[in-house]
Amino acid sequence: MMFLEFFIWGGWFVTLGTFLGDNLGASGSEIAQAFSTQSWGAIIAPFIIGLIADRYFNAERILGILHLSGAVLMYLMYTSESFGAFYPYVLLYMILYMPTLALVNSISFNQMKDPAKEFSVVRVFGTIGWIFAGLIISYVFFWDSPEARAEGMLKNTFLMVGIASAVLGGFSFFLPKTPPKVTKEEVTISGILGLDALKLLKDKNFLVFFLSSILICIPLAFYYQNANPFLSEIGVANPTGKMTIGQISEVLFLLLLPYFFKRYGFKKTILAGMLAWTIRYVLFAYGNADELTFMLLLGIGLHGICYDFFFVSGQIYTDTKAGEKYKSAAQGLITLATYGVGMLMGFWIAGKITDTYVLEANMHHWDRIWLYPAGFAILVFAVFALTFKNEKVAYKQ
Structure with missing residues (x-):
């Protein structure tokens, strides 16, 4: 789970600026807009987790739904031919992806007797996933070589990540059940933020x-x-x-x-x-x-x-x-x-x-x-x- 979670992020986010500049002719400000979707996702994510995941649904089910939805959005990003068409998809994707960072942690913690000692061993697989994605792009498919970039091959990163997202989405439904947190405290906007x-x-x-x-x-x-x-x-x-x-x-x-x-x-x-x-x-x-x-x-x-x-x-x-x-x-x-x-x-x-x-x-x-x-x-x-x-x-x- 943790390997795929960060393989997905590292598999497209690192090369995003290069792809937008080379393939969609995006300006620096437009590339900044695309990267800013991470921030909007980070701002909105607590509401999805605090108002929905922590109160009504099992974390592993929400994780599955978000990643399956992300797979569809990745395919739409793969087929986009202009920045104007691409931007709404990447914005919606990051709004859906950023909450999954908290969800994979919740699922992990729920299975551990001593998270302080056990979690770091699990979390390091996320970093390995990110590294693995970069190595595949450069040394297996060579999508970031000058020749491949000239042919628009970098867009294949979205297809690769879309497949990984679909795999994690399906796999999530087989993860250990992580029910909503039961709390007597009223959930407030100020508390969430x-x-x-x-x-x-x-x-x-x-x-x-x-x-x-x-x-x-x-x-x-x-x-x-x-x-x-x-x-x-x-x-x-x-x-x-x-x-x-x-x-x-x-x-x-x-x-x-x-x-x-x-x-x-x-x-x-x-x-x-x-x-x-x-x-x-x-x-x-x-x-x-x-x-x-x-x-x-x-x-x-x-x-x-x-x-x-x-x-x-x-x-x-x-x-x-x-x-x-x-x-x-x-x-x-x-x-x-x-x-x-x-x-x-x-x-x-x-x-x-x-x-x-x-x-x-x-x-x-x-x-x-x-x-x-x-x-x-x-x-x-x-x-x-x-x-x-x-x-x-x-x-x-």
Whole structure:
């Protein structure tokens, strides 16, 4: 289940920007619109889970229905011949897909005696699924090669993912039954969105962290939206397969995180994550597909520090600050702020800046484009370093 869940996401989302630019002639702003559907899905997902899944239906059945519906939408995306026709399908797809991330977790937790110890072993299969999808695209079908892209072969990623989605949709109905959560508390909109945790913002340190989390999503959006088109455009061979280095490093640095967290503390861990974003984009700005390819690969490899050291550390910090009463609400609020508000801002800005540096034949001034998120990340780094007061945070997984 977990393997297919993330195989599906990684099998089309990584190459989306390249496909839209090459095959549908989409502008940077239009590509940003397509990626922003992830944020709209993240904003709407809590309502589907909180108002429907947690109250009325078994999680595995909803998971099956959502993925079967997703298979149909993937086929419609595969057959789309213009951005105008493509966009409604990708928007509806992400609204249906994002809730499945919470559903697979719920189904997993429901079968475990000790989720804190058991879940990581299951979740790593999701990362393996994402890696597997990238390797298939680059090294089995070669859909991201210049010749295949010129023939429009990247659209086959939607067909591949559609088949995987249909398989997971059917398989879901055979998963262990996960009935609705029985709760005496009334489900409220503020509870679903995590607004009950807003009172945590009275703590100055948490407020600084909260705002920094939103702002660091702007550089993150540049990576999601532009990394694959950038690597493809400058002539890096097998770009999608090479981008799986980022997921491999994510697993490795997740293993190193407990040591780093205990050795250097929360503030330095977060700052290391922020600094890694700046270094990554500087490497992208000055690397190339020839003798400086190692700079690009190193930039991709920094993904583990960029993501784990900031976002995973941030989840631990949020959990510590919120306490038992507001734990779920606080995590919901951070998710809404980052993947909702922060990423929406980030994709919009990335789209505008990308369109500003378009050259002839739809090529781009990538060195200038990448310096924007690099500068923004170092600015967030400086503000956080100056305004966040060091405090001891216990590492808990």
